[in-house]
Amino acid sequence: xxxxxxxxxxxxxxxxxxxxxxxxxxxxxxxxxxxxxxxxxxxxxxxxxxxxxxxxxxxxxxxxxxxxxxxxxxxxxxxxxxxxxxxxxxxxxxxxxxxxxxxxxxxxxxxxxxxxxxxxxxxxxxxxxxxxxxxxxxxxxxxxxxxxxxxxxxxxxxxxxxxxxxxxxxxxxxxxxxxxxxxxxxxxxxxxxxxxxxxxxxxxxxxxxxxxxxxxxxxxxxxxxxxxxxxxxxxxxxxxxxxxxxxxxxxxxxxxxxxxxxxxxxxxxxxxxxxxxxxxxxxxxxxxxxxxxxxxxxxxxxxxxxxxxxxx
Numbered sequence: 001x002x003x004x005x006x007x008x009x010x011x012x013x014x015x016x017x018x019x020x021x022x023x024x025x026x027x028x029x030x031x032x033x034x035x036x037x038x039x040x041x042x043x044x045x046x047x048x049x050x051x052x053x054x055x056x057x058x059x060x061x062x063x064x065x066x067x068x069x070x071x072x073x074x075x076x077x078x079x080x081x082x083x084x085x086x087x088x089x090x091x092x093x094x095x096x097x098x099x100x101x102x103x104x105x106x107x108x109x110x111x112x113x114x115x116x117x118x119x120x121x122x123x124x125x126x127x128x129x130x131x132x133x134x135x136x137x138x139x140x141x142x143x144x145x146x147x148x149x150x151x152x153x154x155x156x157x158x159x160x161x162x163x164x165x166x167x168x169x170x171x172x173x174x175x176x177x178x179x180x181x182x183x184x185x186x187x188x189x190x191x192x193x194x195x196x197x198x199x200x201x202x203x204x205x206x207x208x209x210x211x212x213x214x215x216x217x218x219x220x221x222x223x224x225x226x227x228x229x230x231x232x233x234x235x236x237x238x239x240x241x242x243x244x245x246x247x248x249x250x251x252x253x254x255x256x257x258x259x260x261x262x263x264x265x266x267x268x269x270x271x272x273x274x275x276x277x278x279x280x281x282x283x284x285x286x287x288x289x290x291x292x293x294x295x296x297x298x299x300x301x302x303x304x305x306x307x308x309x310x311x312x
Contacts, residue, residue, distance in 0.1 A: 024072050024073070025072055025073045025074070025075035025122070026073065026122075027063065027073055027122045027123040028118075028119045028122040028123075029060070029061050029062060029063050029119050029120060029122060029123060030062065030063065030123065031062055031063060031064040031065075031123075032058060032060075032062035032133075033058075033062075034056045034057070034058040034062050034089075034133040034154075035058075035062035035063055035064040035131045035132065035133045036062075036064055037052055037053060037056065038050065038051070038052040038056075038064070038131040038133065038156060038158070039051045039052065040066050040129065040131060040158055044067055044127075044129055044160055045083060045100065045102075045160055045162060046083075046100055046101075047083065047085060047097050047100045048085060048129070048158055048160075050085055050087065050094075050156070050158055052087075052089075052092065052156060054089065054090060054091055054092035055089065055090040055091070055154065056089040056090070056133055056154050056156060057089075057090075057135070057154055058089075058133050058134065058135055058154060059135060060134075060135065060138070061115070061116050061119045061120050061132065061133070061134040061135070061138050062120075062132070062133045062134075063119075063120040063121070063122070063123035063124070063130055063131065063132050063133075064123075064130065064131045065123060065124065065125075065128050065129070065130050066129045066130060066131055066158075067127070067128060067129035067160075068125075068127075068128065069124060069125030069126050069127035069128030069161060070125055070126060070127050071125050071126050071127075071164075072125065073122055073123060073124065073125055074109060074121050074122055074124050074125065074161070074164055075109065075122065075167060076109050076110035076118055076122075076167075076246075076247075077109065077110050077167035077168070077188065077189075077226075077246070077247060077248070078108075078109050078164055078165060078166065078167045078248070079106060079107070079108045079109070079164075079165045079224050079247065079248045079249075079250070079309070079310075080106070080107050080109065080121070080126075080161050080162075080163065080164045080165070081099070081104035081105065081106055081107075081161075081162050081163040081164075081312075082099050082104055082105060082107055082159050082160055082161050082162055082163075083097075083098070083099035083100045083104055083105070083159070083160040083162065084096070084097070084098050084099050084105065084107075084157060084158070084159050084160075085097045085157065085158045086155070086156070086157050087155070087156040087157070088153045088154075088155070088156075089133060089134075089153060089154030089155055089156040090153040090154055091153065099160075099162075100160075104160075104162045104163065106250055107121075108246075108247030108248060108249070109121055109122075109247065110246040110247040111245050111246035111247035112141045112142060112143055112245075112246070113141070113247065114138075114139060114140060114141060114155075115134075115138040115139070115140060115141070115142055116132060116134030116138045116139045116155055116157070117132070117157070119134075119138065120132030120133075120134060120157065120159075121159060121161070124159060124161050125161065125164070126161055126162075126163060126164040127161065127162075128159075128160075128161045129158065129159070129160050129161075130158070130159050130161070131156070131157070131158055132155070132156070132157040132158075132159065133154065133155070133156050133157075134154060134155045134157075135154055135155075136149040136150065136151065136152035136153060136154060136155070137149050137150055138155075139152075139153075139154070139155035163310075165224045165248065165309045165310040166275075166309055166310075167188070167189065167226070167248070167309075168188070168189030168226065168307055168309075169189070169210045169212060169226075169275055169276060169277035169307035169308060169309065170210070170212070170275050171210035171211045171212035171213065171273070171275040171276045171277060172210060172211050173209070173210055174208050174209060174210065174211055176207035176208070176209065176279070177207065179196065179198065179201075180196075180205075180207055180279060180281070181193050181194055181195040181196060181230075181279070181303055182194040182196075183209060183279060183305055189226070189307065190228070190243045191228050191243065191305040193228065193230050193235065193303065193305060194235075195230065195232055195235050195303060200232040200281060200283070200301035200303075201281045201283065201301075202283055203283060204263075204264040204267055204268075204280065204281065204282060204283060204286045205280065205281040206267065206268045206278055206279070206280045207278065207279045207280075208272070208276055208277075208278050209277040209278065209279055209305070210275070210276055210277035211273065211275075211276055212272070212273040212274050212275020212276035212308065213273060213275055214273050214274025214275045214310075215273065215274045215310075215311050216271065216272070216273055216274075217253065217269050217270055217271065217272050217273075217274070217308060217311060218270065219253065219254050219255040219256075219266075219270050220252070220253075220254055221252070221253060221270075221311050221312070222250050222251070222252050222311070222312040223250065223251055223252070223253055223269060223308060223309075223310070223311055223312075224248055224249075224250055224308075224309040224310040224311070224312070225242070225248060225249065225250075225251055225269070225306055225307060225308060225309060226242050226243060226248040226249075226306075226307040226309060227241060227242055227243070227265075227304055227305060227306040227307065228241045228242075228243045228244070228304070228305050229241050229265075229302055229303065229304040230302070230303050230304075231296070231297065231300050231301070231302060231303075232281070232300070232301040232302065232303055233297075233300065233301070238295060238296065238302070239295045240295070248307075248309055250312065251265075253265070253266035253269045253270055254266055254270075255270065262282055262286060262287045262288065262302070263282075263286040263287070264280055264281075264282030264283070264286035264287055264302070264304075265280065265282065265304055265306070267280070267286065268280035268304065268306060269306060269308060272308055273308070274308055274309065274310055274311060275308065275309075276307075276308045277305065277306065277307050277308070278305075278306050278308070279303070279304065279305050279306075280303070280304050280306070281301065281302075281303055282301065282302040282303070282304065283301050284299045284300060284301060287300065287301070287302050288300065288302075
């Protein structure tokens with residue numbers, strides 16, 4: 001049961017969108033008798049004192065906002081930095097406390113994060129302290145079978161949401177040169193990519209599709225990004241792409257070779273402003289070379305669409 005409670009934190013282009021103005025997110029759940037029965041004291045951002053009668057046995061995930069945050073409610077597809085105290089709701093046992101002492105932990109809402117976390121945090125905002133109480137069937141990952149969790153322990157979580165990153169780039173749309181793949185954005189911001197039937201560029205080529213107004217990314221920064229990468233030859237989507245996986249991620253970009261991401265990826269992000277969306281053609285020399293890897297063919301040219309959502 002302890003492993004179920006572990007925090008899961010762990011691309012001329014014309015950028016078109018199929019949606020109009022996005023409506024404000026609304027919570028997927030609300031408070032109830034179980035979440036209201038949890039008493040939380042202590043300063044925001046510090047590990048709290050939590051008391052509740054056990055066992056708690058809610059029929060569905062409940063969320064109560066103990067300290068009111070600001071801005072819009074969180075939604076699936078966002079990444080947040082938070083402190084979390086996790087309890088077995090059936091026994092009252094503390095399972096894990098993480099993200100306190102000025103060292104908040106990352107949590108992506110959506111993807112394979114626990115259903116209870118994504119659903120429960122929909123009633124939170126940046127600056128919120130919330131209580132989430134969930135039945136065993138929702139204290140699992142979406143990839144797991146809920147019937148296998150029936151009748152097991154419930155979950156109680158207290159989250160301090162210290163920082164929330166947007167789900168998509170929000171910069172001003174810009175046009176770019178001919179010859180790049182075409183990018184069309186779905187209503188949720190997911191990029192659809194059409195690669196032209198032409199030879200790829202032989203050097204790293206970067207175009208800004210949306211220009212943000214936030215902090216400038218520097219070499220060595222840990223950056224919150226949402227991206228899709230494809231091969232130029234056959235438009236195969238790279239397995240590490242975050243949009244198909246359901247949530248943003250954190251990567252470190254660097255001028256040095258041998259970094260976490262292909263050199264062309266880092267080159268596209270460094271020097272850009274938070275809120276920007278960039279597209280980059282990555283030749284083999286700035287990608288995975290003539291050897292490729294398990295997911296990228298040898299000598300492949302790649303194309304990424306990257307939303308730059310924040311710097312840690």
